[in-house]
Amino acid sequence: MSSPILASLLQQHEPEVLANWVAAQRAAGIRADLIDEQTVQANSQELLRGFAAALAQGSDSLEAPQWKPVKMLLDRLSQVQSRQGFSPSETATFVFSLKEPLFTLLQKHAENPLEHIWTTTQLIDKLGLYSMESYMTGRETVIREQQESMLELSTPVVELWRGVLAIPLIGSLDSNRTQIVMEALLQKIVETESDIAIIDITGVPTVDTMVAQHLLKTVTAAKLMGAKCIISGIRPQIAATIVHLGVELGDVVTKSSLADAFRLALRELDVRLVANTNTIR
Amino acid sequence: MVDRIPILKMGQYLLLSIQVDMHDQLAIDLQEDLTEQIVRHKAKGVLIDISSLEIVDSFIGRMLAHIANVSRILDAKVIVVGMQPAVAITLVELGLSLEGIATALNVEKGMRWLERTVDRDMSLEPESDDDTDISAEAGN
Numbered sequence: 001m002s003s004p005i006l007a008s009l010l011q012q013h014e015p016e017v018l019a020n021w022v023a024a025q026r027a028a029g030i031r032a033d034l035i036d037e038q039t040v041q042a043n044s045q046e047l048l049r050g051f052a053a054a055l056a057q058g059s060d061s062l063e064a065p066q067w068k069p070v071k072m073l074l075d076r077l078s079q080v081q082s083r084q085g086f087s088p089s090e091t092a093t094f095v096f097s098l099k100e101p102l103f104t105l106l107q108k109h110a111e112n113p114l115e116h117i118w119t120t121t122q123l124i125d126k127l128g129l130y131s132m133e134s135y136m137t138g139r140e141t142v143i144r145e146q147q148e149s150m151l152e153l154s155t156p157v158v159e160l161w162r163g164v165l166a167i168p169l170i171g172s173l174d175s176n177r178t179q180i181v182m183e184a185l186l187q188k189i190v191e192t193e194s195d196i197a198i199i200d201i202t203g204v205p206t207v208d209t210m211v212a213q214h215l216l217k218t219v220t221a222a223k224l225m226g227a228k229c230i231i232s233g234i235r236p237q238i239a240a241t242i243v244h245l246g247v248e249l250g251d252v253v254t255k256s257s258l259a260d261a262f263r264l265a266l267r268e269l270d271v272r273l274v275a276n277t278n279t280i281r
Numbered sequence: 282m283v284d285r286i287p288i289l290k291m292g293q294y295l296l297l298s299i300q301v302d303m304h305d306q307l308a309i310d311l312q313e314d315l316t317e318q319i320v321r322h323k324a325k326g327v328l329i330d331i332s333s334l335e336i337v338d339s340f341i342g343r344m345l346a347h348i349a350n351v352s353r354i355l356d357a358k359v360i361v362v363g364m365q366p367a368v369a370i371t372l373v374e375l376g377l378s379l380e381g382i383a384t385a386l387n388v389e390k391g392m393r394w395l396e397r398t399v400d401r402d403m404s405l406e407p408e409s410d411d412d413t414d415i416s417a418e419a420g421n
Contacts, residue, residue: 182370183366183370186366186369186370187366189366189386190365190366190386193386193387193390194386195386195390217370217373217374220373220378221366221369221370221372221373222369223378223384224361224364224368224369224372224373224378224379224384225364225365225366225369225384225386226361226362226363226364226384226385226386226387226390226391227386
């Protein structure tokens with residue numbers, strides 16, 4: 001099945017094939033803003049050498065060990081490209097544009113070109129698909145990283161007053177995130193020895209039974225540790241949903257806004273804020 | 282292996298600090314010791330510090346509730362202080378919310394609460410000002 005002819009031809013005509021390939025890539029359009037010509041040249045040469053070396057050892061299956069260097073190279077290139085913002089077709093074109101120079105080569109020098117072209121096209125297709133897979137893996141890694149960093153960023157616990165913590169929740173809550181919120185809040189309560197924690201859910205679009213349950217658990221856990229929780233900023237729809245779902249909020253204190261919750265917290269702490277009337281406004 | 286958890290008497294209060302992993306026999310012994318000491322010293326309040334307790338199971342959770350109930354019958358206020366977040370989460374997941382037990386963040390706040398509650402109980406005139414403590418309310 002393999003093409004020893006192609007391997008030997010590649011070794012003889014490497015500069016020519018490389019030049020044709022780079023030309024083909026240029027014709028397909030090189031993203032000059034993301035990659036320069038030299039890098040394209042270097043990448044192409046590296047891949048071509050690996051390709052020829054793997055071919056020389058025979059075997060069409062990409063699972064074979066001799067293809068490992070080529071696969072690793074494709075992994076690296078595709079993942080880098082997915083991070084740099086190349087489109088999927090631009091990444092695929094890099095591999096697929098190798099077909100043209102190879103076919104020309106086979107047509108010129110091989111005895112039975114059609115057969116070799118068929119095996120070669122199969123091989124290149126496999127490599128192309130492989131590079132797409134790496135590209136997608138790269139993308140998914142980026143997405144996962146962003147999700148994680150968002151998770152970290154989205155749960156800030158702020159200290160409003162000595163002994164009063166607030167955690168403004170923004171965006172939809174799922175079990176995973178609520179868990180992180182819960183731990184962050186409880187940890188902060190211990191660190192700052194705060195008596196009151198305000199959970200503000202103004203920015204939460206929807207609340208389902210699971211989330212309501214998690215919030216209640218957080219409140220109960222805080223209570224066990226000796227702190228009091230106030231939930232503020234419940235939207236009308238959410239209030240309706242909570243009642244409709246039959247979630248028992250029990251004796252959890254709720255306030256309409258963060259300001260009201262803060263005022264209640266200050267009263268609990270016996271702190272009074274007095275407006276300074278002497279100042280001329 | 283620790284045989285007994287020491288119970289310290291401080292004025293009219295009893296202090297006990299759980300600093301080892303509680304096993305079941307230890308918990309049972311503690312219950313007995315504590316009831317006996319409350320009666321002997323006519324203690325008005327019991328402060329249980331569990332800030333070093335890192336692992337908790339349903340048995341320990343129930344034991345805390347049990348101690349609180351017994352003490353209440355013996356006219357002593359109980360407050361649990363310094364519960365770690367992990368312990369609190371575990372207890373909530375186990376469905377043990379320790380209803381009726383007062384909690385506080387640390388020994389200092391717990392002691393203040395005990396003093397205030399016991400003082401209020403002891404004073405003969407009814408007090409008019411509503412001087413409640415948040416951590417005490419949290420436990421109700």
